Amino acid sequence: MERKPVLYMYYRSSSAARVSIALHYKGIEYEPRPVNLLQNEQLDEAYVSKNPSALVPLLIIDGCELSQSVAILEYLEETRPEVPLLPRDPAQRAHVRAIVGTICCDIQPLQNLRVLKTLPEEQRPEHARSIIARGLSVVEAMLEKTAGQFCVGDEVTFADCCLVPQLINAHRFGVDMGHFPHICAIEANASKLESFNRAHWTKQPGCPTELLSGPIQADS
Amino acid sequence: MERKPVLYMYYRSSSAARVSIALHYKGIEYEPRPVNLLQNEQLDEAYVSKNPSALVPLLIIDGCELSQSVAILEYLEETRPEVPLLPRDPAQRAHVRAIVGTICCDIQPLQNLRVLKTLPEEQRPEHARSIIARGLSVVEAMLEKTAGQFCVGDEVTFADCCLVPQLINAHRFGVDMGHFPHICAIEANASKLESFNRAHWTKQPGCPTELLSGPIQADS
Numbered sequence: 001m002e003r004k005p006v007l008y009m010y011y012r013s014s015s016a017a018r019v020s021i022a023l024h025y026k027g028i029e030y031e032p033r034p035v036n037l038l039q040n041e042q043l044d045e046a047y048v049s050k051n052p053s054a055l056v057p058l059l060i061i062d063g064c065e066l067s068q069s070v071a072i073l074e075y076l077e078e079t080r081p082e083v084p085l086l087p088r089d090p091a092q093r094a095h096v097r098a099i100v101g102t103i104c105c106d107i108q109p110l111q112n113l114r115v116l117k118t119l120p121e122e123q124r125p126e127h128a129r130s131i132i133a134r135g136l137s138v139v140e141a142m143l144e145k146t147a148g149q150f151c152v153g154d155e156v157t158f159a160d161c162c163l164v165p166q167l168i169n170a171h172r173f174g175v176d177m178g179h180f181p182h183i184c185a186i187e188a189n190a191s192k193l194e195s196f197n198r199a200h201w202t203k204q205p206g207c208p209t210e211l212l213s214g215p216i217q218a219d220s
Numbered sequence: 221m222e223r224k225p226v227l228y229m230y231y232r233s234s235s236a237a238r239v240s241i242a243l244h245y246k247g248i249e250y251e252p253r254p255v256n257l258l259q260n261e262q263l264d265e266a267y268v269s270k271n272p273s274a275l276v277p278l279l280i281i282d283g284c285e286l287s288q289s290v291a292i293l294e295y296l297e298e299t300r301p302e303v304p305l306l307p308r309d310p311a312q313r314a315h316v317r318a319i320v321g322t323i324c325c326d327i328q329p330l331q332n333l334r335v336l337k338t339l340p341e342e343q344r345p346e347h348a349r350s351i352i353a354r355g356l357s358v359v360e361a362m363l364e365k366t367a368g369q370f371c372v373g374d375e376v377t378f379a380d381c382c383l384v385p386q387l388i389n390a391h392r393f394g395v396d397m398g399h400f401p402h403i404c405a406i407e408a409n410a411s412k413l414e415s416f417n418r419a420h421w422t423k424q425p426g427c428p429t430e431l432l433s434g435p436i437q438a439d440s
Contacts, residue, residue, distance in 0.1 A: 052361030053322060064311045068321030070290075075314040091284045094295040101288030102273060104321075109329045118347075127338075141272030 005030040005061040008047070010037045011204035014108060014165035015069040016057040020204075021161045022073050024195035026083045030059075034206030037113070070104055073158050085157050092153065095146045099139060099159035103166050107135030111169060129173040136170060136180050139163065143182035149189050156193070164190045168201060225250040225281035228267070230257045231424035234328060234385035235289040236277040240424075241381045242293050244415035246303045250279075254426030257333070290324055293378050305378050312373065315366045319359060319379035323386050327355030331389060349393040356390060356400050359383065363402035369409050376413070384410045388421060 007023065007030050009016035023030050035041045035056050042054045051058040051067045059066045062079065066072050077085055086093050109115070111128040119127055146152045151159035167187055170177065177184055190196040197203070202212055227243065227250050229236035243250050255261045255276050262274045271278040271287045279286045282299065286292050297305055306313050329335070331348040339347055366372045371379035387407055390397065397404055410416040417423070422432055 053326065053358045055326070062311070064314065066311075066314050066318065068318040068325070070325075071314050071317030071321050074317055075310055078310045078313065090295055090298045091282070091286075093298065094284065094286050094291050097291030097294055098286065098288040101291050101324075105288070105290075105325050105329050106273065106275070109325050110335065115330065115335075138273045 005059055006033050007031070008033050008035050008051070008056055008058040008060075009204065009206075010035055010056045011201050011207040012168075013037070013056045014168060015055070015104075017165035017168075017199050017201065018069045018158075018161045019057045019059060019072050019076075020199035021164065021195055022076055022085055022158075024198045025085065025156060025161070025193075026076060026080050028076070028080060030061075032205050034204070036206060069162075070100060070158070073100075073161065077158075084155075085161065087153060087155070087157065092146075095142070096152045096157045096159045099142055099146075099151050100162050102135060102138055102142065103159075103162040106138070107132060107166060110135075111173075125173055128169065129175055132166070132170045132173060133175045133179075136166075136175065136183060140180045140182055143186070147182045147186065150186055156190070156195075160186060160190055163187075164196055165199075165201075225279055226253055227251070228253050228255050228271070228276055228278040228280075229424065229426075230255055230276050231421050231427040232388075233257070233276045234388060235275070235324075237385035237388075237419050237421065238289045238378075238381045239277045239279060239292050239296075240419035241384070241415055242296055242305055242378075244418045245305065245376060245381070245413075246296060246300050248296070248300060250281075252425050254424075256426060289382075290320060290378070293320075293381060297378075305376065305381065307373060307375070307377065312366075315362070316372045316377045316379045319362055319366075319371050320382050322355060322358055322362065323379075323382040326358070327352060327386060330355075331393075345393050348389065349395055352386070352390050352393060353395045353399075356386075356395065356403060360400045360402055363406070367402045367406065370406055376410070376415075380406060380410055383407075384416055385419075385421075 005028060007019060009020065009032055035047065042056065048054050050065045053067055057069055057072065059072050066075055073085065086096060111131040116124040116128060143151060148154040150156050151163060164187060201207060225248060227239060229240065229252055255267065262276065268274050270285045273287055277289055277292065279292050286295055293305065306316055331351045336344045336348060363371060368374040370376050371383060384407060421427060
């Protein structure tokens with residue numbers, strides 16, 4: 001009997017959220033398994049043996065242990081293409097992947113906890129804000145040429161799976177979103193879809209309930 | 221008449237080298253066009269209008285302007301599959317892309333000039349060394365399960381296109397390679413291939429000739 005895929009995730013991880021959105025969008029049922037990064041559970045020997053990077057996400061699917069969110073997105077697209085997350089045209093696909101690369105290589109790694117920890121505490125919010133704002137301005141300029149209802153045309157793609165979770169941090173660190181009309185429109189369109197809503201950080205296992213009753217408007 | 225692809229690059233850019241290796245490996249003739257990052261030529265208005273990220277590489281091909289090295293690799297694979305750089309099996313492809321993600325998201329962005337510039341000068345080499353060493357230890361552990369002559373099996377893939385240029389910086393910052401036997405073996409195997417040699421930084425236009433007569437052994 002086919003076992004349900006297992007997604008090792010952390011409720012605040014934008015990288016895990018990319019995969020979670022894609023799974024929901026493609027209608028793939030899975031079992032989320034929280035890895036508490038603040039308690040360093042990602043360093044447990046059993047986890048590292050499955051995922052040497054000691055990062056989330058990790059997806060167990062089809063008997064394989066798959067790490068790295070973008071690699072997982074590509075795998076899901078290759079093995080479950082029925083509900084596509086890439087356009088057919090190679091140039092359009094390249095535009096999708098260029099937006100993905102901008103978010104996953106040029107924004108997210110430079111503003112995550114691992115980097116922020118190397119800075120004095122009082123400098124962290126401004127550093128994160130500035131990295132995210134600069135990165136989003138690049139994405140906004142790319143969207144100028146490619147956007148429809150979503151990042152590339154009118155269908156959801158990998159680019160939206162990556163952009164929307166990154167915006168959680170943009171809001172969290174107080175990035176002025178007024179400069180990014182395309183991004184804001186895409187965020188609003190995504191918020192109407194069940195797949196994005198089900199993957200929202202407030203709905204993930206492991207999300208502390210006290211965060212849900214506090215001032216989360218800026219995050220959601 | 222079909223125009224030759226144009227690759228905007230910088231001789232020291234490991235991201236540009238990934239694409240350069242792939243182009244050579246697939247036998248695609250191209251025209252390299254140096255963008256001097258030290259002289260901020262990437263900020264020229266004409267360049268930014270083509271590539272809002274103001275980064276290299278940028279590949280002009282088939283009438284498209286393509287940015288982000290991994291997006292470009294995928295495009296080349298989709299449009300020029302005759303000499304493949306990905307295995308056929310989806311799980312193997314995912315392993316290739318997981319190594320790519322580890323290098324392109326978790327190593328390269330954290331050790332490049334843009335990040336190093338935020339640190340006091342005396343801390344930069346140790347910071348870069350430590351980021352690269354930690355990242356390569358993850359790659360080495362992944363290779364334990366996947367490596368043959370190259371990163372995943374016995375054929376060159378995207379993973380090798382990304383790993384080998386990253387090693388230039390590993391050598392440059394004095395990372396102790398003794399911990400990474402698989403990586404060293406792959407580097408040695410790649411060094412026997414014309415595609416990797418033609419893409420070597422010392423052979424790129426814009427490489428200052430004084431560097432070639434100096435102590436470059438540690439870099440090559």
